[in-house]
Amino acid sequence: MSVTPLSPSRLRPADSIGLARLGLSARPARTALTATGIALGIAAMVAVIGISASSRAGLLAELDALGTNLLEVRPGQSFVGSSTELPAAAPEMIARISPVIDVAAVSTVDATVRRTRYIPEAETGGITVLAADPALLGPLEGSLAAGTSLDTTTERLPAAVLGAVAAQRLGIGSLAGLPTVHVSGHDLAVIGVLREVPLAPNLDRSILIGRTIAATLYGASDNPSVIYLRTVPSQIDAVRDVIPTTANPEAPNEVNVSRPSDALAARAAANTAFTALLLGLGAVALLVGGVGIANVMVISVLERRAEIGVRRALGATRRHIAVQFVAEASLLAGLGGLVGVALGAVVTVGYAATQGWLVSVPAAGLAGGVLTALALGALAGLYPARRAARLDPADAVRPAG
Amino acid sequence: MMPIGPVLELEGVVKEYAGHPPVRALDGIDLRVDAAELVAVVGPSGSGKSTMLNMMGALDRPTHGDVVVEGRSLAGLDDDQISALRGQRIGFVFQQFHLLEGMTATDNVASGLLYRGIDPTRRRERALVALDRVGLAPRAEHRPGALSGGERQRVAIARALVGDPAIVLADEPTGNLDSHTSEAIIDLMRDLNAAGSAIIVITHDRDLADRFPRRVEVLDGRIAGDHRSIDA
Numbered sequence: 001m002s003v004t005p006l007s008p009s010r011l012r013p014a015d016s017i018g019l020a021r022l023g024l025s026a027r028p029a030r031t032a033l034t035a036t037g038i039a040l041g042i043a044a045m046v047a048v049i050g051i052s053a054s055s056r057a058g059l060l061a062e063l064d065a066l067g068t069n070l071l072e073v074r075p076g077q078s079f080v081g082s083s084t085e086l087p088a089a090a091p092e093m094i095a096r097i098s099p100v101i102d103v104a105a106v107s108t109v110d111a112t113v114r115r116t117r118y119i120p121e122a123e124t125g126g127i128t129v130l131a132a133d134p135a136l137l138g139p140l141e142g143s144l145a146a147g148t149s150l151d152t153t154t155e156r157l158p159a160a161v162l163g164a165v166a167a168q169r170l171g172i173g174s175l176a177g178l179p180t181v182h183v184s185g186h187d188l189a190v191i192g193v194l195r196e197v198p199l200a201p202n203l204d205r206s207i208l209i210g211r212t213i214a215a216t217l218y219g220a221s222d223n224p225s226v227i228y229l230r231t232v233p234s235q236i237d238a239v240r241d242v243i244p245t246t247a248n249p250e251a252p253n254e255v256n257v258s259r260p261s262d263a264l265a266a267r268a269a270a271n272t273a274f275t276a277l278l279l280g281l282g283a284v285a286l287l288v289g290g291v292g293i294a295n296v297m298v299i300s301v302l303e304r305r306a307e308i309g310v311r312r313a314l315g316a317t318r319r320h321i322a323v324q325f326v327a328e329a330s331l332l333a334g335l336g337g338l339v340g341v342a343l344g345a346v347v348t349v350g351y352a353a354t355q356g357w358l359v360s361v362p363a364a365g366l367a368g369g370v371l372t373a374l375a376l377g378a379l380a381g382l383y384p385a386r387r388a389a390r391l392d393p394a395d396a397v398r399p400a401g
Numbered sequence: 402m403m404p405i406g407p408v409l410e411l412e413g414v415v416k417e418y419a420g421h422p423p424v425r426a427l428d429g430i431d432l433r434v435d436a437a438e439l440v441a442v443v444g445p446s447g448s449g450k451s452t453m454l455n456m457m458g459a460l461d462r463p464t465h466g467d468v469v470v471e472g473r474s475l476a477g478l479d480d481d482q483i484s485a486l487r488g489q490r491i492g493f494v495f496q497q498f499h500l501l502e503g504m505t506a507t508d509n510v511a512s513g514l515l516y517r518g519i520d521p522t523r524r525r526e527r528a529l530v531a532l533d534r535v536g537l538a539p540r541a542e543h544r545p546g547a548l549s550g551g552e553r554q555r556v557a558i559a560r561a562l563v564g565d566p567a568i569v570l571a572d573e574p575t576g577n578l579d580s581h582t583s584e585a586i587i588d589l590m591r592d593l594n595a596a597g598s599a600i601i602v603i604t605h606d607r608d609l610a611d612r613f614p615r616r617v618e619v620l621d622g623r624i625a626g627d628h629r630s631i632d633a
Binding site for chain 1: 451455458460461473480481482484485486487488489490491493495497499501502503504512513515516517518520521560572
């Protein structure tokens with residue numbers, strides 16, 4: 001008798017996805033709960049990536065706007081540890097270095113600031129008085145919230161410009177009513193209020209007065225306490241190297257040069273380290289979700305012995321059964337991944353909006369979130385799928401026991 | 402033209418299950434079923450008839466001896482080839498129906514063709530034809546939960562028949578049905594048998610078996626009798 005050969009059993013890929021959908025839709029509540037575990041893990045990771053990217057985008061935008069070519073020169077400590085001074089001619093000398101674009105200096109004035117003479121002397125609010133060059137705002141790219149800056153006229157007059165925090169502490173919000181401040185025995189007219197200066201935060205807690213008036217009223221010296229300078233960006237390292245000998249040729253080792261934008265850059269970098277930690281936590285949440293899927297799939301295999309048996313009887317090979325369960329686990333996790341990515345994006349946009357940052361949700365992060373979930377699902381489905389595939393069809397088609 | 406020659410042969414089939422001592426469920430079964438035969442395998446519980454169903458349906462392999470389906474010896478086939486053999490040449494009907502709740506009667510029947518790589522439209526077309534053969538065309542879009550026990554078993558029978566198998570194996574097909582519905586199911590099987598598939602019904606019910614033209618009695622893992630009647 002001739003035997004016609006059988007064609008091998010075959011499951012179309014579209015049908016295996018259909019089977020996975022069917023398996024999940026048969027138990028909607030369980031599907032939703034299990035997918036939620038993955039969704040939360042993915043949402044946490046996407047939100048961490050999104051928020052840190054948005055925050056970094058914010059910092060970098062700030063850095064970009066402020067420029068990284070500002071240097072700050074301060075007196076250092078002498079060889080024996082006592083404090084030193086910069087020579088009064090230092091700003092002028094530095095201005096002669098050719099790549100230097102702009103220079104300005106401030107000197108600390110030994111005076112206290114109060115709102116009026118009636119405030120007790122001890123309550124200075126931690127505000128410093130600085131004698132400043134009229135050109136100070138140039139290199140710092142500072143700007144005024146109200147009024148005018150010091151100029152060659154006002155720097156001779158008893159007038160003061162308040163830093164943003166100092167103005168707040170003194171309770172001066174506007175120039176209406178011609179406010180004055182009491183600085184060590186003299187009332188000075190407030191002619192301007194600065195906005196915050198991110199590259200020189202010490203200015204925010206100071207009031208600025210002219211050099212001439214500082215010398216007249218308080219006997220302030222001309223030795224600068226901080227010199228700010230801008231250089232041609234490409235030459236910043238070269239300038240940095242020659243500043244100590246230029247500013248204080250007699251004691252170059254007593255000069256400190258720093259770059260304020262480094263602090264912002266460091267903040268952006270510190271952010272990265274923190275992000276890695278949070279991502280790790282998100283990954284743990286995701287892993288827990290994956291274990292949840294494996295757990296639910298194992299239960300599902302036990303419950304669906306009869307179905308597995310019938311499918312084997314209908315011609316399914318062991319591989320077809322395994323594919324069905326892996327596809328089901330992947331689809332389950334993929335659903336969770338989609339929801340999680342959407343949730344994470346919403347959290348990012350919301351948080352960035354409250355912080356006033358640019359929203360930056362990397363597309364790679366979104367695609368990665370869904371792919372990670374799919375892969376995790378497939379991984380979680382492997383063991384249950386193996387168990388399902390190994391069921392003996394003769395046992396599976398009969399009620400257990 | 403009716404197919405001729407045996408569609409199923411059991412040759413000295415012995416099946417032992419591991420244990421101390423091993424349990425010999427089948428003890429040298431020789432059986433030959435011809436094409437388009439209608440056979441009842443009858444025996445009390447524990448007689449080995451379920452094990453015999455496993456052998457005849459290629460759900461399990463014998464410890465000794467061989468099972469031959471349409472000239473193909475199971476001993477010469479690997480696991481995937483046996484899966485293909487079940488899917489294409491053998492239809493199963495179970496006492497518990499084993500339908501999938503989440504899909505319609507048509508989709509349940511169409512799942513009988515799922516592992517053949519046939520496209521879904523064609524599967525549904527053939528499923529509707531099979532449902533029509535068992536008299537359930539009007540219920541085609543109902544889910545199993547909305548069908549009576551007899552209707553569910555008809556869906557299961559349609560699923561077994563949709564792939565035009567050479568053999569249909571029914572394991573206590575009326576075990577969960579009342580006597581009136583059982584009659585109807587048996588009548589249906591006799592009608593379908595006329596269309597060409599050999600139908601083998603496994604049952605413990607002697608009265609039911611008496612309605613079949615050939616009755617194979619199983620006792621203690623051996624064949625105790627093989628009766629044929631002309632006008633059953």
